[in-house]
Amino acid sequence: MGDRDEQGESERWIIVTNDDGVYSPGLRLLYEAVKPLGRAVALAPETPKSSSGLGITLHKPLRITRMNLWGFEIHAINGTPSDIIHVAVNELVRSPSLVVSGVNIGDNTSLQVILSSGTVGAALQASLLGIPSIAFSADVEGPERLAEDRDYAERITLVARAIAKKVLEEGLPQGVDLLNVNFPSRLTSGTRVKIAPPARLRYMEYVEKREDPRGAPYYWLYGRPFPAERDTDVYVVHEEKNICITPIALNMSPRGSYPHEELAPLAWKAQNTLSNIP
Amino acid sequence: MGDRDEQGESERWIIVTNDDGVYSPGLRLLYEAVKPLGRAVALAPETPKSSSGLGITLHKPLRITRMNLWGFEIHAINGTPSDIIHVAVNELVRSPSLVVSGVNIGDNTSLQVILSSGTVGAALQASLLGIPSIAFSADVEGPERLAEDRDYAERITLVARAIAKKVLEEGLPQGVDLLNVNFPSRLTSGTRVKIAPPARLRYMEYVEKREDPRGAPYYWLYGRPFPAERDTDVYVVHEEKNICITPIALNMSPRGSYPHEELAPLAWKAQNTLSNIP
Numbered sequence: 001m002g003d004r005d006e007q008g009e010s011e012r013w014i015i016v017t018n019d020d021g022v023y024s025p026g027l028r029l030l031y032e033a034v035k036p037l038g039r040a041v042a043l044a045p046e047t048p049k050s051s052s053g054l055g056i057t058l059h060k061p062l063r064i065t066r067m068n069l070w071g072f073e074i075h076a077i078n079g080t081p082s083d084i085i086h087v088a089v090n091e092l093v094r095s096p097s098l099v100v101s102g103v104n105i106g107d108n109t110s111l112q113v114i115l116s117s118g119t120v121g122a123a124l125q126a127s128l129l130g131i132p133s134i135a136f137s138a139d140v141e142g143p144e145r146l147a148e149d150r151d152y153a154e155r156i157t158l159v160a161r162a163i164a165k166k167v168l169e170e171g172l173p174q175g176v177d178l179l180n181v182n183f184p185s186r187l188t189s190g191t192r193v194k195i196a197p198p199a200r201l202r203y204m205e206y207v208e209k210r211e212d213p214r215g216a217p218y219y220w221l222y223g224r225p226f227p228a229e230r231d232t233d234v235y236v237v238h239e240e241k242n243i244c245i246t247p248i249a250l251n252m253s254p255r256g257s258y259p260h261e262e263l264a265p266l267a268w269k270a271q272n273t274l275s276n277i278p
Numbered sequence: 279m280g281d282r283d284e285q286g287e288s289e290r291w292i293i294v295t296n297d298d299g300v301y302s303p304g305l306r307l308l309y310e311a312v313k314p315l316g317r318a319v320a321l322a323p324e325t326p327k328s329s330s331g332l333g334i335t336l337h338k339p340l341r342i343t344r345m346n347l348w349g350f351e352i353h354a355i356n357g358t359p360s361d362i363i364h365v366a367v368n369e370l371v372r373s374p375s376l377v378v379s380g381v382n383i384g385d386n387t388s389l390q391v392i393l394s395s396g397t398v399g400a401a402l403q404a405s406l407l408g409i410p411s412i413a414f415s416a417d418v419e420g421p422e423r424l425a426e427d428r429d430y431a432e433r434i435t436l437v438a439r440a441i442a443k444k445v446l447e448e449g450l451p452q453g454v455d456l457l458n459v460n461f462p463s464r465l466t467s468g469t470r471v472k473i474a475p476p477a478r479l480r481y482m483e484y485v486e487k488r489e490d491p492r493g494a495p496y497y498w499l500y501g502r503p504f505p506a507e508r509d510t511d512v513y514v515v516h517e518e519k520n521i522c523i524t525p526i527a528l529n530m531s532p533r534g535s536y537p538h539e540e541l542a543p544l545a546w547k548a549q550n551t552l553s554n555i556p
Contacts, residue, residue, distance in 0.1 A: 057499060058499060062485075128389065129479075158555065162551040165547075166544040176538065193546075193552065201407075206364075217342070221335060221336060221340060222336070223334075248531070252526045253475040260525050263454070263473050267471045272440075273436050
């Protein structure tokens with residue numbers, strides 16, 4: 001780096017995590033991306049914890065195993081992505097400046113997917129604790145692309161570093177709690193970087209009924225892509241094949257006045273029911 | 279019932295589910311609450327699926343087992359609360375008018391808890407599909423209160439029925455995707471029904487380090503209640519001991535103009551990085 005930020009950078013602690021587990025090439029890639037920006041500490045679940053959302057482990061003890069896989073130390077933890085954020089800020093990095101999560105194998109676009117994603121879950125948990133965070137995901141089928149397609153991996157590394165550097169230097173805009181960044185399946189010098197909100201749905205789920213050899217029914221759940229609305233993260237990543245940066249706010253309240261005037265009669269009805277019980 | 283809605287009511291299908299599983303007294307209670315309002319269909323996971331959020335099962339087949347526990351049919355499914363919504367709308371109830379989820383053993387207050395809750399997860403999944411939904415939870419320590427404290431259970435039944443009836447008759451207000459209802463640990467005729475937004479945090483998580491008999495360290499994660507901000511769901515349920523109705527919108531975008539002007543320089547920086555790769 002070598003600019004005037006150099007001294008400040010040595011004080012900045014960055015937590016790097018990945019819900020696909022310690023062996024994910026996405027973890028390595030993201031660690032390399034943020035290493036020049038501060039003191040990076042890598043933590044990940046021992047085993048993949050996709051679709052774990054914000055789950056927390058309360059009923060079994062957690063272990064931390066230190067390993068060295070690619071020339072840097074990784075802390076393997078037998079817990080969920082959210083557990084890892086709590087262990088990190090309690091035991092390893094008291095005041096992190098940033099949490100980066102990913103790069104996930106597979107995109108995390110749409111609220112439907114975001115709300116069940118372990119990658120975004122770790123970032124959301126960090127945001128709840130007031131730590132700026134960024135989730136990164138790539139629309140790839142398997143880990144090979146991140147491990148073996150060097151051009152693709154390098155482009156992700158440089159773009160992720162640019163985004164992380166900007167957030168470290170300037171913070172997130174007022175009212176934004178985290179950034180959810182999705183890379184398309186190919187990156188060229190012509191790929192655009194767009195800002196767009198999340199779509200609501202990514203998949204419509206269907207059920208296929210079958211019979212086992214004994215004649216008993218069983219069911220497969222399978223998703224089919226839901227048509228993407230224009231100017232949403234799904235559209236940017238899957239239709240336009242561009243990079244999408246989606247600002248997320250931890251606020252699920254309806255817009256407008258509060259308490260919601262239109263709900264007042266409902267609350268009154270409930271109140272009335274309760275008050276009239278002898 | 280016997281009012282002019284009687285004919286209409288016979289056409290209304292209501293999905294009743296519960297993340298604590300088929301044996302939860304909360305499922306029975308909620309079924310009894312909505313039974314007079316339409317055709318109620320009960321579905322639940324075979325085993326408890328708390329903290330499962332919006333996870334979906336794609337890698338193993340699902341089974342539906344019909345059982346009769348308390349005088350009505352319950353469909354037990356070896357999946358998550360979100361799976362159950364998809365199985366229900368694909369196989370059992372084509373166009374439900376309402377999904378009710380709960381009554382959960384333990385409250386689901388604050389975004390931190392809401393985002394990891396299986397009870398709210400089922401309701402959120404229904405909302406994503408455009409079905410009005412209501413999640414109900416009670417601040418009780420164990421299932422006994424719902425099973426054995428008849429006054430408490432009856433009050434919950436009547437209030438839940440009043441809320442569900444109002445939503446069936448009038449729908450949810452524009453911009454509201456689901457209601458998250460939390461009951462305090464005691465209900466009297468003096469208990470108030472309030473409308474309040476979710477707090478951000480319910481627990482601050484800590485880590486306690488211990489050593490096993492062989493001297494190896496392990497860690498317990500444990501939460502301590504986070505001080506409740508006034509006029510939030512946590513405050514209403516835990517400080518005021520009142521019933522809280524929290525309207526939830528499936529919209530996690532920051533308020534204000536879009537694309538977020540303040541993020542434009544960050545996107546530009548990322549774009550510039552990518553464009554300059556040879």
